[in-house]
Amino acid sequence: MKRAVNHSFIPSFLHSFIHSFFMAEYQTPTTEKDLETSFEQIKPYMNATMAYYESARCLFCYDAPCVQACPTGIDIPLFIRQIHTGNVAGAARTIYDSNYFGNICGKVCPTEVLCEGACVYNHQDVRPIEIGRLQSYATAQVVEQGRKLYEPGPANGHKVAVVGAGPAGIACACELRRMGYEVDIFEAKSQPSGLALYGCAPYKVTNEDVLEEVEYLRAQFQFRIHYGHPIESREQITELEKNYAAIFLGIGLGPTRRLGIEGEGLANCVGATEFIEQVKLDPLSVAVGRRVVVVGGGNTAMDAASEAARLGAEEVTLVYRRSREEMGAYEFEYELAKSVGARGVFNASPVAILGEKEVSGVRFIRTRTEGGKAVPIPGSEFEVACDQAILATGQSKRSAFLELIDGLDRDGQGRIAVNPETFQASNPKYFAGGDALNGGAEVVNAAADGKRAGRGMDQYISNSARGEGI
């Protein structure tokens, strides 16, 4: 629930005074209870009655567009029909058969541009089926009950290593365990789930939901995760190559890319990925500025702006170097940021972060878009005063690490190059998926990649084994 100043009880001469203190939609949370208010779930779980009526609306389209729109190809009409007939575990099985992150994806997927955006009801201006929430309705129940839907396949004698316990790596591990592979996941951090945990907006999914689903998968598939075990050196890589038949790289991306402008090193100038990670792990410790500038136009920028506002920032300004139409963020994500008070400024590019020790503002220069590029307009510089600058200008690639691997080709943008069918890299022992492959996308894309890469690895290892046998 949002708190609002009740104006009717305030004498009019005090209005402007009070306004200067209570502009924010949200106040800075100081307790766990406050956090529940700030991060109230935008897609809360359905109850049985909602699920019953919502599932009744599904038309069971032929060759359904929602399935085509799902990166993991979940048989959506089938699972909705199963929910409607009271077969919730069957529905969950249908979902998990295609996507191991059924619950998380139901909550964090940009369904507006995927399944729900493709729902045929949209063509008659009828509200589309709430597919994401139905998906979470079914999967959350089996997770909560710990209901086993899968077990590992009989051991086939092969060992596979997965680097990174994010959605891509876990999906890959699940798929391989189903086929009887022994799987070791090496994770630098102390918890699994990668950006599903460290990056997904807290009002979209809770940390508990993320961790419970991964634990649910681990309990069924019994892969091993070695936490606090970063793979960083040539020696470690050699060791992995020696001990494992194939290696999956689900390494994601690195820290926020620096812009190379003056003042980036000031206190209170933070990368969006790092800011969001702190919000996710220890939200009460985040000292959000009273006035925050977020630089960037992607979905991460929108999340950072929303989170800053929900943590009590009074003025949140989103600044993007090109026009609103060219912004990479989904329209609904921008609307969501605006709905909590963020304000958009377009065609402005950062020139310098201002301040002595701490950020006091950001200097921008106006731009116009020419051939898709933001071209500065000379003499149009202006400053936006702020107490915190959040740079949501993309994450760096893990180039230094990737260079340690022999013969691993990357594309022009530093992404690992793979065969799009098998997800096999140019070094045949390596497979990859998720952000390291696509440069930064959704959990659902990582889940899809990991699963398909698992099959590619199986194909590769089976073929190699057959070759050896001859």
Added chain:
Amino acid sequence: MPNLTANLAGIRSPNPFWLASAPPTNSGYQVMKAFDAGWGGAVWKTLGVPIINTSSRYGAINYRGNRMVGFNNIELITDRPLADNLREIEEVKKYFPDHAVVASLMVESRKEWHQIVKDVENAGADGVELNFGCPHGMCERGMGSAVGQEPSVLRLITEWVKEVATVPVIVKLTPNITDITEPALAAAQGGADAISLINTIQSLMGVDLDRFVPYPEVDGKSTNGGYCGPAVKPIALNMVKNCAQHSGVHIPISGIGGIENWRDAAEHMLLGASNVQVCTAVMHYGFGIVREMLAGLEGFMKDKGFGRLDDFIGKALPNVTTWENLNLNYKVVAEIDAAKCIGCQLCYTACEDGAHQAIALPGNGQGRVPAIIEENCVGCNLCSLACPVEECITMVRKDNGAPAETWKDYMASGKAPTEFNDERAGGHGHWIPEPKAGLGRKG
């Protein structure tokens, strides 16, 4: 202003909407409340020797989010003493002299029938309805549908009642019979002034998949009940029509079965019902639904220029004929309005798997609007029925304008197929894919 006054065999009511004999007419309180809400008449919950009911009595079919599409009950006749009911009938009539109060009756011996008819007449009932329809419980004791299924017994009891009755006598028929006109005829021959139909259909509502007991469950057991509600309307309409068209059944009909709104009522009346009786819809939504029924029927009559109910009672009957009289030269073809189509392709899969493979999918990259293959379309309506969009698929007349020819005409002129492999077969030459083409296709 159309006049909604109804008259069923001399029983007058301010409008044709009556409550059927059922739980909503169990007491004077309910009937008073119903009349106050606008109902024109009520058939009192069946009177007789009071019974004892089970706890857990109703079951329902819910369909895709809609509750009580079909409904059943294993409740018996009134469980209240006759004297209480009579006193309440008297009181209701005092307050509502112009409303119809009909007493539903079910007893066994001639003596009992004579006594109870006199009792309810003395209480002020405007008519009696003989319950020969109840298909559960009472029929095991030789009453209800046990009578309705034996036309000779039905006729005899009707005659007993007519020996003493001074108010109109309605005989309520059971649909649990092969030919509804047989008991209808027996009622007319026995002197009944009207018939009412249908009573409920024998049914089991489903089975509890954990306990293996059908619904409604009474301590681990169940029994067949009487089925009613919106799902039974088509069965009722056909039976009302059969009775209305039968030359021997020349008495008025009170239509019952699946009536929930003015449209349902108008349909029953167009097929010959002089008034209608409602139960399930009231059990679901309460007496207030009558407001919609009254306003709807009045609007319909205004639109069509009907001043009174008689102007349209039975008006659809001449348009219900036997199959052999239908025009075989009439041809309609489905037409998809691409601007309205939402691309669900339910029409495609319905026609492809359930009909005549007369709908084609667009090619890759051509969107999702299917196309009708006119030469394959037999005009069955299936696609237009499956389509979820209002008026997106319409059936358009596309015959060659040849004069009407019926099966009867075909037989007379020798155009009807007579051999197993007759080339005059209607489907001869229709395009049908080879059987093997059905393999490996997505369902």
